[in-house]
Amino acid sequence: MLQGIAFYLLAxxxxxxxxxxxxxxxxxxxxxxLILAFFSSAGLFVLLGAEFLAMLLVVVYVGAVAVLFLFVVxxxxxxxxxxxxxxxxxxxxxxxxxxxxxxxxxxxxxxxVNGGAAAGLDTLTPATPEASNIEVIGRVLYTDYxxxxxxxxxxxxxxxxxxxxxxxxxxxxxxxxxxxxxxxxDAKTAIEIKAAVTGAGLNPEELR
Amino acid sequence: MDPTTSFWTTPVGWTLATTGAIVLVxxxxxxxxxxxxxxxxxxxxxVMMRKGPNVVxxxxxxxxxxxxxxxxxxxxxxxxGADKAVFLLAPIITVITAFIVWAVIPFAPGWVISDLNVGxxxxxxxxxxxxxxxxxxxxxxxxxxxxxxxxxxxxxxxSYEVSIGLVIVNVIILAGTMNLTAIVLQQQGWxxxxxxxxxxxxxxxxxxxxxxxxxxxxxxxxxxxNRPPFDLPEAESExxxxxxxxxxxxxxxxxxxxxxxxIIFMCAMISLLFFGGWNPGFDVSLxxxxxxxxxxANLFYLVVxxxxxxxWFFMFAMVKTFVPRYRYDQLMRLGWKIFLPTSLVAVVAVSxxxxxxxxx
Numbered sequence: 001m002l003q004g005i006a007f008y009l010l011a012x013x014x015x016x017x018x019x020x021x022x023x024x025x026x027x028x029x030x031x032x033x034l035i036l037a038f039f040s041s042a043g044l045f046v047l048l049g050a051e052f053l054a055m056l057l058v059v060v061y062v063g064a065v066a067v068l069f070l071f072v073v074x075x076x077x078x079x080x081x082x083x084x085x086x087x088x089x090x091x092x093x094x095x096x097x098x099x100x101x102x103x104x105x106x107x108x109x110x111x112x113v114n115g116g117a118a119a120g121l122d123t124l125t126p127a128t129p130e131a132s133n134i135e136v137i138g139r140v141l142y143t144d145y146x147x148x149x150x151x152x153x154x155x156x157x158x159x160x161x162x163x164x165x166x167x168x169x170x171x172x173x174x175x176x177x178x179x180x181x182x183x184x185x186d187a188k189t190a191i192e193i194k195a196a197v198t199g200a201g202l203n204p205e206e207l208r
Numbered sequence: 209m210d211p212t213t214s215f216w217t218t219p220v221g222w223t224l225a226t227t228g229a230i231v232l233v234x235x236x237x238x239x240x241x242x243x244x245x246x247x248x249x250x251x252x253x254x255v256m257m258r259k260g261p262n263v264v265x266x267x268x269x270x271x272x273x274x275x276x277x278x279x280x281x282x283x284x285x286x287x288x289g290a291d292k293a294v295f296l297l298a299p300i301i302t303v304i305t306a307f308i309v310w311a312v313i314p315f316a317p318g319w320v321i322s323d324l325n326v327g328x329x330x331x332x333x334x335x336x337x338x339x340x341x342x343x344x345x346x347x348x349x350x351x352x353x354x355x356x357x358x359x360x361x362x363x364x365x366x367s368y369e370v371s372i373g374l375v376i377v378n379v380i381i382l383a384g385t386m387n388l389t390a391i392v393l394q395q396q397g398w399x400x401x402x403x404x405x406x407x408x409x410x411x412x413x414x415x416x417x418x419x420x421x422x423x424x425x426x427x428x429x430x431x432x433x434n435r436p437p438f439d440l441p442e443a444e445s446e447x448x449x450x451x452x453x454x455x456x457x458x459x460x461x462x463x464x465x466x467x468x469x470x471i472i473f474m475c476a477m478i479s480l481l482f483f484g485g486w487n488p489g490f491d492v493s494l495x496x497x498x499x500x501x502x503x504x505a506n507l508f509y510l511v512v513x514x515x516x517x518x519x520w521f522f523m524f525a526m527v528k529t530f531v532p533r534y535r536y537d538q539l540m541r542l543g544w545k546i547f548l549p550t551s552l553v554a555v556v557a558v559s560x561x562x563x564x565x566x567x568x
Contacts, residue, residue: 071359
């Protein structure tokens with residue numbers, strides 16, 4: 001019963017906050033509701049016994065992706081009036097996409113309920129009952145699907161390098177701190193000692 | 209089956225026991241915050257050859273409580289044009305995330321609220337939520353200085369989380385588990401079994417990697433908790449007080465409290481992951497600990513862990529007194545160009561040792 005209450009609570013919060021993401025007037029509020037939706041779906045994962053996925057969802061999406069979202073949205077100067085203008089124009093298009101998504105989700109849910117493609121397989125249950133789901137996921141990811149997993153890693157690496165290449169600018173004339181040069185300085189290279197003659201006075205042209 | 213054990217396993221009994229444990233940990237942490245905050249100020253004062261707070265109570269021991277009462281009794285000022293809900297939510301989120309991470313901290317064998325087997329990931333997930341309090345506070349204030357402070361802090365905390373994560377991966381690889389209790393149990397016995405010193409027989413050569421990792425963790429923890437020399441989100445010389453400029457009274461108190469709870473938590477994490485947790489660093493059979501009653505042994509372990517936490521807090525306070533503040537580009541350089549590659553290489557080295565020398 002307790003699990004049922006927790007499920008309905010988390011599911012309601014997830015659905016309501018997802019709705020508020022698109023209806024909130026202030027984009028920062030939208031992102032905050034998005035974070036709440038992520039967080040409640042992490043709670044649903046915990047209820048399913050997939051605590052590893054739940055923690056990953058929070059670490060990756062809430063802890064990193066959503067922070068960057070928030071970062072960008074806060075810095076943007078959003079014109080709310082212009083944002084509202086396109087609403088009626090894009091509404092039919094949005095409805096079509098929403099309908100497609102809804103059908104897909106219903107189909108997927110039906111497949112999950114019926115066991116889906118894995119209906120006849122017994123690999124869905126962990127090999128040993130005491131193995132935690134980190135171990136099981138690790139075993140599947142690094143033995144059965146190791147090449148696909150590595151390929152996914154390489155795709156991400158290439159995307160990262162691409163982003164850096166696109167945005168990297170070497171501006172000439174910008175003064176930067178060179179730590180190696182700073183640390184490498186010693187008394188010989190950093191200062192110059194001149195012998196001053198006592199009582200000779202100062203000649204301004206010699207000082208330069 | 210005697211009636212006491214059966215009661216504590218029923219849903220009602222379990223709820224009561226867990227609630228009791230939560231209250232106990234929360235109150236314990238709150239009281240230690242009060243005294244460690246005073247210790248912080250006293251250490252700072254001592255280095256500067258001042259006396260520090262010494263008026264309220266003997267040696268100023270009650271100063272933190274006086275401060276708390278002062279903050280609570282003041283008026284809450286919400287700036288005009290501030291986003292009121294987010295403005296007031298921010299300190300609450302800070303303080304809640306600061307407290308709920310303590311749920312997985314084992315204080316002694318078995319003395320833990322929730323013995324999760326993804327304990328470290330839980331800690332990592334919740335501490336990554338802590339940044340929201342600061343960003344929301346800075347943005348909702350509708351003012352320039354807090355906003356700049358919160359943006360700085362968002363970038364800073366996200367950067368240093370990466371290196372903290374990779375450093376923790378080293379410990380996970382050595383321990384072979386993410387359960388904090390199991391990690392501490394693996395560091396039993398003599399001092400060289402602590403993960404900072406390589407983790408004992410078989411993996412002792414990893415001390416070459418693990419000790420620098422412990423130092424990197426300590427420095428990253430300073431950055432993660434916005435402590436000097438990385439207190440750029442507050443940077444009073446340029447941003448007045450950063451993200452908390454507009455806060456007064458209880459919301460400010462909550463921010464302050466969350467910050468200190470986080471600092472103590474980071475001290476606890478260093479002790480648990482690298483410096484043996486509750487293990488005193490010598491074979492406990494030397495003092496005949498196995499013949500002690502369980503509660504006494506656990507109390508002994510709790511004292512050991514607390515001493516380690518206090519030691520690391522002392523180190524935090526000392527760093528605050530004598531290291532000048534970093535410039536922002538230096539901070540980013542340290543995080544991304546030095547700590548991240550170093551800890552990445554360390555992960556490769558430790559896992560290579562684990563696979564090729566120790567074997568699976």
